Amino acid sequence: MSKPAFAWVTLITxxxxxxxxxxxxxxxxxxxxxAEETDATTEATASIDAPDATTEAPAAAxxxxxxxxxxxxxxxxxxxDPSSPVAFYDVMRxxxxxxxxxxENFAPAPxxxxxxxxxxxxxxxxxxxxxxxxxxDGKPFTSADVVYTFExxxxxxxxxxxxxxxxxxxxxxxPDDTTVVFSLSQPHAELPxxxxxxxxxxxxxxSGETIGETGIGTGPFQLEQLDATGTTRMVANDDYxxxxxxxxxxxFVGIADAxxxxxxxxxxxxxxxxxLLPQQAAxxxxxxxxxxxxxxxxxxxxxGMRTDTPPFDDVRVRQAMRLLVDRQQMLELVQQxxxxxxxxxxxxxxxxxxxEGKCPSDSEQAKAxxxxxxxxxxxxxxxxxxxxxPYMLPLAExxxxxxxxxxxxxxLEQVAPDAYWTEIWGVEPFFVxxxxxxxxxxxxxxxxxxxxxxxxxxxxxxxxxxLLDTARATLDPVExxxxxxxxxxxxxxxxxxxxxxxxxxxxxxxxxxxxVQPIIDTDLLWHGITKTEE
Amino acid sequence: MLYMIVRRFLWxxxxxxLVSVVVFTLVELLPGDAATAYxxxxxxxxxxxxxxxxxxxxxxxxxRFVAWVGGILHGDLGTSLSQRQPVGDLVxxxxxxxxxxxxxxxxxxxxxSLLLGVIAGLNxxxxxxxxxxxxxxxxxSxxxxxxxxxxxxxxxxxxGLLPAVTIIDDTxxxxxxxxxxxxxxxxxxxxxxxxxxxxxxTSIIDALRSEHVQMAExxxxxALRVVLWHALPGALLPAVTASALVLAYMIGNxxxxxxxxxxxxxxxxxxxxxxxxxxxxVQAIVxxxxxxxLLINLLADIITFMLNPRLRTLRAG
Numbered sequence: 001m002s003k004p005a006f007a008w009v010t011l012i013t014x015x016x017x018x019x020x021x022x023x024x025x026x027x028x029x030x031x032x033x034x035a036e037e038t039d040a041t042t043e044a045t046a047s048i049d050a051p052d053a054t055t056e057a058p059a060a061a062x063x064x065x066x067x068x069x070x071x072x073x074x075x076x077x078x079x080x081d082p083s084s085p086v087a088f089y090d091v092m093r094x095x096x097x098x099x100x101x102x103x104e105n106f107a108p109a110p111x112x113x114x115x116x117x118x119x120x121x122x123x124x125x126x127x128x129x130x131x132x133x134x135x136x137d138g139k140p141f142t143s144a145d146v147v148y149t150f151e152x153x154x155x156x157x158x159x160x161x162x163x164x165x166x167x168x169x170x171x172x173x174x175p176d177d178t179t180v181v182f183s184l185s186q187p188h189a190e191l192p193x194x195x196x197x198x199x200x201x202x203x204x205x206x207s208g209e210t211i212g213e214t215g216i217g218t219g220p221f222q223l224e225q226l227d228a229t230g231t232t233r234m235v236a237n238d239d240y241x242x243x244x245x246x247x248x249x250x251x252f253v254g255i256a257d258a259x260x261x262x263x264x265x266x267x268x269x270x271x272x273x274x275x276l277l278p279q280q281a282a283x284x285x286x287x288x289x290x291x292x293x294x295x296x297x298x299x300x301x302x303x304g305m306r307t308d309t310p311p312f313d314d315v316r317v318r319q320a321m322r323l324l325v326d327r328q329q330m331l332e333l334v335q336q337x338x339x340x341x342x343x344x345x346x347x348x349x350x351x352x353x354x355x356e357g358k359c360p361s362d363s364e365q366a367k368a369x370x371x372x373x374x375x376x377x378x379x380x381x382x383x384x385x386x387x388x389x390p391y392m393l394p395l396a397e398x399x400x401x402x403x404x405x406x407x408x409x410x411x412l413e414q415v416a417p418d419a420y421w422t423e424i425w426g427v428e429p430f431f432v433x434x435x436x437x438x439x440x441x442x443x444x445x446x447x448x449x450x451x452x453x454x455x456x457x458x459x460x461x462x463x464x465x466x467l468l469d470t471a472r473a474t475l476d477p478v479e480x481x482x483x484x485x486x487x488x489x490x491x492x493x494x495x496x497x498x499x500x501x502x503x504x505x506x507x508x509x510x511x512x513x514x515x516v517q518p519i520i521d522t523d524l525l526w527h528g529i530t531k532t533e534e
Numbered sequence: 535m536l537y538m539i540v541r542r543f544l545w546x547x548x549x550x551x552l553v554s555v556v557v558f559t560l561v562e563l564l565p566g567d568a569a570t571a572y573x574x575x576x577x578x579x580x581x582x583x584x585x586x587x588x589x590x591x592x593x594x595x596x597x598r599f600v601a602w603v604g605g606i607l608h609g610d611l612g613t614s615l616s617q618r619q620p621v622g623d624l625v626x627x628x629x630x631x632x633x634x635x636x637x638x639x640x641x642x643x644x645x646x647s648l649l650l651g652v653i654a655g656l657n658x659x660x661x662x663x664x665x666x667x668x669x670x671x672x673x674x675s676x677x678x679x680x681x682x683x684x685x686x687x688x689x690x691x692x693x694g695l696l697p698a699v700t701i702i703d704d705t706x707x708x709x710x711x712x713x714x715x716x717x718x719x720x721x722x723x724x725x726x727x728x729x730x731x732x733x734x735x736t737s738i739i740d741a742l743r744s745e746h747v748q749m750a751e752x753x754x755x756x757a758l759r760v761v762l763w764h765a766l767p768g769a770l771l772p773a774v775t776a777s778a779l780v781l782a783y784m785i786g787n788x789x790x791x792x793x794x795x796x797x798x799x800x801x802x803x804x805x806x807x808x809x810x811x812x813x814x815x816v817q818a819i820v821x822x823x824x825x826x827x828l829l830i831n832l833l834a835d836i837i838t839f840m841l842n843p844r845l846r847t848l849r850a851g
Contacts, residue, residue: 067701075806076624077572077616085576157584159576229806230703230798253701255796256805259683260699264796267690267698418811419566421575422582453578 063236063248064531066513069261069270070232070252078228080215081208082201083153083160089198090274091232091252094526095136096201096217099127099146100192102523106350106439108192112141112202112218122187122475129178133241135204136222137214143174148205150182162199164452165445187473189480193439198522220245220527229254246515246530265290265508271531272509274521277390278336281506290508295518296340297505298348298437301391303383303399307496308458309429311381315494316373322498323366324403327359331501334394338504344492346443348502353440353481355488363406370408382411384431386420392432395500426456433497437520440484444468448491457496464491535839539832546828550821557820558599561813567591568615568811589615602814612814616807621818624803627705629822632788632799634708635715636826639722639784644777647727651734651773656761658739666731673728678787682721682794689717704798718795725787726780733776737769744768771841778834782827 070090078088080095100116103109113127133141150172153160168188173181182191194200202218203211215223220242221234232252236245253270255261262280264270266287276284276292284290305312305321312318327341340349343357370379385396393414400410415424424431433456438446445468446452450460467490471483491497505520515528569585570577586592593601605612611621654666673681690698700714741747742765750764751757789801796802800819807815 072806074572075616075810075812077618077810085573085581159573159581161576227703229802231701251701255699255701256802257793257796260794260796263683263686263690263698264701267686267694269697269699269701416565418564418809419570422570422573422577423565425575453576 063246065249065251066247066529066531067251067253067269067271069255069264069273072229072254072256074228076229079212080226081212082199082203083158084212085159088228089522092198092201093522093524094221094234094250095215095219095223097219098200098202099195101525102196106352108196116192118189122189122473123184125182125191127180129180130241131178133218134239135218136216136237139204141218142177143180144205145202146180147172147174149202152208160199161446165194165442186469189472189475190441194442196439197442221250240527242527245527271513272507272516274507276506276508278338278506281508284508289511291511292506292508293516293518294338294504294506296349297503297520298350299434299503300342300346300348300499301395301434301501301503302497302499304431304433304457305496306429306458311375311379312429312496314373316369318496319493320366320369322359323362324406324408325399325498325500326361326402327500330395330398333398334391335501335503338506339501341501342499344497344499345488346447346499347440347488348437351440353484355485357489357492366406378408381430382413384413384415384424384428386415386417386424388417388420389434391434396432441472444487448495459495535836538835542832549828550824553820553824554817557817558813561811561816562595564811566811568813571809571811572616602817611818614812614815616810616812621814624815625818625822628798628800628803631704631711631797632801634711635718635722635797635799636784636788638715639719639726640781642719643723643726644730647730648734648773650727651731652738654731654735655738655742670728670731673724678721678725678790679794681724682717682791685717685720699796700798714797718791718797721791722784722787726784729780730773730776734769734773737772738765741765741769767841771838774834774837774841778830781830785823785826
């Protein structure tokens, strides 16, 4: 081959390359006009507007298969057992029912239980169950399944988070197939609320050994295949007690990388992605094929101080640490402003017992409190953080900077994510923490009650226990709410948590998907979701 | 040559042993174990003890290692600590998928980069060389995840020609998997070509300068014959060694590339296994990858052996 021949070969290669490159140019401009519609179509709602599935049931149109992108948390070890430490919560709401669900105001509403009532001092609760419900294997649902479910949760070897919270249950009795009676060791006026989280999903009697793989519940969809790193597939349960589900099937596709999930959505391979980061939502905002839904949620973030360890065993030090933070700036920097600031309360803004509070930063008062506590020259503390969750590192860095502006030096220690929850969280004196949304009475008893596994600040305070018990025992709803406000206010000034903000929930889905309610995905009611032809 | 292969095989056994000892020790040294990874926030001392005894983690590390080696010698790779399934079942399907993209990429990129390298070398410092050099430098200097993301942006999001990420099970039949392999293969090919092209170019330039090639040119042989018969064989030798190195290096890249495309290969499995402190699974994956590494090097040596007249005659004599 002569030299000119080589030149020709390279020239042709080059032209091909250039053509490919030029082909890319017109595409963005073609999309530009469509982007203008987005404002009108983006459903940015903060209110809950749950559609009634029974009235929205699709007519003769063929039902679609919804493809949901799913992060991978346990590398394939995911279990469908609601009590498992590696529970696959994200796919459980379609499979199982709970006795109680939220209504649009986040008050308890009937599900498998049609009604409930307490005796005069709220120590005995009687739940009436639906009589027309069958499990996916054809077995009818009865009170025996409820007893089995909760006795399993309460068993000594149970790994369920509910077990410490429901330990007030003394006995569970079943006068007949549709009645369950819970007798409590102390009054609890909001027992039904504790039955809302997925942890309280009802499983068939005797299914404990197999439920992790079978996922047999009474929910709108039944499991076809469980593969957390591949595709977990479930098909419509046409005998569902609320009526036929709007979808023929749901595929939960495991995609470990957060950016890959977004790309799959943009490429139309996926219909729905939950729990987007604010920066990811910004990427999708102008995409005419997608709906981006953003609403106030209850996933919170903050810091924990061990109240049994110096220097945080002094309440003045804890108060000083709280006063150092500019929460609005923290929210802007860590979450790009997508969220609500929290004044050291774990009860989120949507909860009926939410307490707003005021918490401006005041470095002068903080320094005065520290001086009073015996630290006139500031403290020598180390704040532990990790990158288990996206906000953990930036949150610690912003806190360090804000403290530095007040003249307080904080050492940052970033540890490997691997053993953070076992070796740092609740072990070191000062650490970053955060969790998902739970009902008020649930989360308060989980995080503040002495002896609870999540009481990572080692808060052992008789006053808190008394206030929590009084609040639970108060039967009048208005008065009870006042009692909860009292607990929250007390904890906000005394306890060892610095709760900084609640993150907004952001989810995005294809335009032909309908009925995705603006509520957190683990509480989403799936039977009303539909997917029309493109 | 048989002697060399036998010797290599014995060496591999030593390498395998060392690799497993090192990997076992490293995973043991990492904070946490399979029990803390499994229990996460729900870990209490009692539950940790229970899970550890269930998984056999309560036995001392050396004892566990010896038991694992015993299993390997019987062909038993052990049971995954996180998924509680035989490790072999988890590894083989994934290995097939990784081999699929690795082999396709190697088959495309090695001849392609050799050809382009020769073109660049023959046109040294002229525009074909400059253009190829720029392209190869770009593909070498961009991290693989950037290349992957760019390809997704162009081919999936702009043109909608190819799927962005893999949304198919790891046991899917090959024909269903194929569309998903295209972008990972292109990414791998770009990376391999970047390196190999540069090496081939330099080799050809060196070879063209050598005395026997100049002699051939002076004798008035046609240019094509000079390149194919006199310059290329000598220039291929360093390229074969370099190909082996680049392919071996590619094994490491697979982890990142598979993550970008959500491709169900050994790389993504390895990531999960390390996160879960799943020692038997990590060990099996590392052994398989080490095996690929050794195999690639062995192949390279055999090819070098056949290409190099001096080595051939040495053995014959």
